[in-house]
Amino acid sequence: MxxxxxxxxxxxxxxxxxxxxxxxxxxxxxxxxxxxxxxxxxxxxxxxxxxxxxxxxxxxxxxxxxxxxxxxxxxxxxxxxxxxxxPVRGSLEFYRLSDLLIGLQRTGKTGTLEVRSGAINKKIYIKNGDMVYATSSEDSNWLGDVMLHEGGITQEQYDRTAEIMKETGKKQGAVMVELGYLKPRDLFIALKRQVEKVIVDLFSLETGSFHFHEGPLPKEDVVVLNLSAANLIYSGIKSLRNEEYICGLFHAFDTVFRLSPDPLDLFQDIKLDDDDKDILALIDGKRMIKDILSLSSLSETDTLKTLFMLSSANIVQDISEIVSDEFTESPDLETEVEEDTISAMGEQTVEVPHEFIEKVEDLHGRLDKLGHYDIFGLDENASSVDIKRAYYSLAKEFHPDRHFHLNGDIKDKLSAIFTSLTNAYSTLNSPQKRSEYNETRKDGGTPVHSSGEEAAVEKFEAAIVEFKRGEYEEASRLFAQASYMDNSSAKYYYYYGFSLMKLKKFREAEKEIRNALRIDPVNPAYLAEAGHIYLKLGFPLRAKSNFEKALKTEPVNKRALEGMENLSRNIT
Structure with missing residues (x-):
């Protein structure tokens, strides 16, 4: 969580x-x-x-x-x-589709997002956080209808494909290829255009509900495409036509926006046009929406759509909601970051040079040997502004969302690099943490970057303190963060599950103990605790199986013996 x-x-x-x-x-x-x-x-x-x-x-x-x-x-x-x-579920009246798509992308979950509005039923298939396919109940979203609307086929060709589909049950794309209306290599492009339209049209829905069904994707009928969440949000909001709805997107025109201080928000894969860049340049942390409307060369409706798009993609944020301001020390740095952001949004990456792949492989291979200063290419005397500047520059280069089309292995390495950059910055941006880190270096310590391991240890140690004090809620929060920062440690998941048990959240606890057993499947402590959770959930056979496995490894395991005794008491 x-x-x-x-x-x-x-x-x-x-x-x-x-x-x-x-x-x-x-x-x-x-x-x-x-x-x-x-x-x-x-x-x-x-x-x-x-x-x-x-x-x-x-x-x-x-x-x-x-x-x-x-x-x-x-x-x-x-x-x-x-x-x-x-499951993740709710109403489009309360949640914005853009926030939902970005949130699911960043959780890295796999499953199907189902959106319903009246007779409309659409499904977006998500793999490891990335949208890969979509289907729709609307005729206007079918492949043939999209191609007919865009001039890709004639009405006669459309009617012929529909006739053959009805006779044979074949898919429309396959029929078009057989008839020579589409070349096989063009079918993939046509399918991508169709899927993008299915998703983009969702942004016109003003009411409806959504439900995310987490789990494996269906093996049939899903063509894996690579789709940019940020660009689809951009296209979806730009396609809005209801002026009354657009004017109601903001509760007040005295809202003040400024750039998000988080590079994860800033350097996404999104391509703005020149008008959008001009509006982004007007956002300075001082001007209200009404000021930007008066300065914009676009109509009020188009300006509001651009502002809503930038806000929906979290590129800009309401100034009242920004907790930490990274730009207070150096307004010049904010100007640099803004120019860099605007520039990055005109450079949508489609093909990644081989040199960049090699750079990712090289940096990832050296992460465990690099200290916090090393990863930024700085020394201990670097100013806080130099550290911020290096952080934003590298965060832009290695932002996982900008390279969503890469294969899973490279994406995982990019995520590890990005996590290391963030952890290093978190330490060096805090005077107290930086001082402690510098002392560690003087004492001969070798702090390393290993997918957040160092930060995870800190969170885990703090969680143990809270756990011993009986502050199980705070302990579970810290254990959760530790397991997120370093998902290779079984004990983080175990203690997270143990703290959830103390809070009587047995289903959530079972999930985390299961994560621990996935990493260390024969650990008797983990098996015994899983057994006690299954007892609480009313699954005595599963409980017995776990107790027996624990006792096979450690015949005197106290918790497993207690569990078997509880089972025998319940039976008798």
Whole structure:
């Protein structure tokens, strides 16, 4: 959950929220929410069990289940945090499609995103976070209709393919190739255009629901294409035609935007036209939307679409929502980054030079030998502005989203490099952490970059402290971050699952212990704890199997013996 919390945008909006459990119904007000959780205010302090699933609805729309994560008394009422459980789902009234697509991309999940609106049913197939295919129930999104609309085939040819499809049951693309209307090499291009239209047309939906079904993609009927989330968001928002809807995209025209301080947002694979770049150049952290509208050479509608597109892709952010400002020290650096961002958005990469692949391979191969200064090509005397400048430059070059079309192995190496850059910057950008790091270097230590291992150790050690204090909620959050930063450590997943058990979140705990066993399948401690979780979930046979495996490896394992005793007591 720690990883997902950072991937999905949190919205600040007041909406009526209803909670129900065990026949009790409570009215509340959601004050902020995301795909993974809700912050709400209750008038009084009801007794809400932490281990019960709460049935939730916002403005009458069923959003599934959640569990109480925390509560705190404030002047405005009882503030509560609710962790949503189960699949990613919701209403397009509350969540923006663009945030959903970017969030799923950054989680790296695989599955099918289903969007429904009235009679419309569309599916976007996602592999490791990347959109690879899409289907639609709308006739206008079918391959033949798209090609007919774009002039790729004639009406006569369209009718002929439809006739043969009906007779043989063959797919339209295959029929077009057989009839010579399409060359085999052009079919792939035509399919990509069709799939892009399926997704782009989704942005015109003002109402509807979505549901992400996580799991393997169907083996049949899915042609794996490489699609840029940022460019599809750009095209989708640009295609909007409802002026009233466009003017209502912003609640107020006194909002002030500025560049996101996060390179992950800035250097995405997106191609802006010159008009869009001009509007981006007007965003300076001081001008309100109404000021930009008066200065823009475009119409009000087109200017608002561009601003909404930049905001939806997280390239710019509402200044009131930016927690840390990386540009305070050096306005000149902000100007450089803005110019670099605008430039990068005119350089959409399609083919990657062999030299870049070699550079990725070389840097990735040296990560475990590079210190924080080394990875930036700097020494210990570098100024904070020099460090920031190097960070933004390298983050742009090795941004995973800009190279979404690369194969999985190279993408994984890019992600490892990007994580190392971020971890190094996090340390060197903090005066205290930088001082401690410099002392470590003087003592002969050799800090290394290994896909976030160093940062993961820090998170894990902090989590152990919180766990011993009985602060299981905070401990689970830190354990989650450790397992995200270094997904090769079984003990991070184990302790994350153990802390979730303490919070009585047994289903989530089972998933994390299973992750630990995937890495270390015969560890008796992990097997025994998995057994106790299965007992809580009501699966005695699975519990017994895990206890027996644990005792086979360690015959005196205390937790496994306790589990077997509990099982025998329940049977007798």
């Amino acid at each position: 720690g990883k997902e919390n950072r991937c999905f945008k949190r919205f600040r909006r007041r909406i009526a929220l209803n909670l129900s459990f065990d026949g009790t119904r409570l009215d509340a007000e959601a004050v902020d929410y995301s795909i993974t959780g809700i912050g709400a205010v209750l008038d009084d302090d009801p007794d809400i069990p932490r281990d019960l699933n709460l049935n939730l609805s916002m403005s009458g729309f069923d959003i599934g289940y959640g569990r109480l994560a925390w509560k705190k008394k404030t002047a405005s009422g009882m503030r509560v945090g609710i962790e949503l459980i189960g």
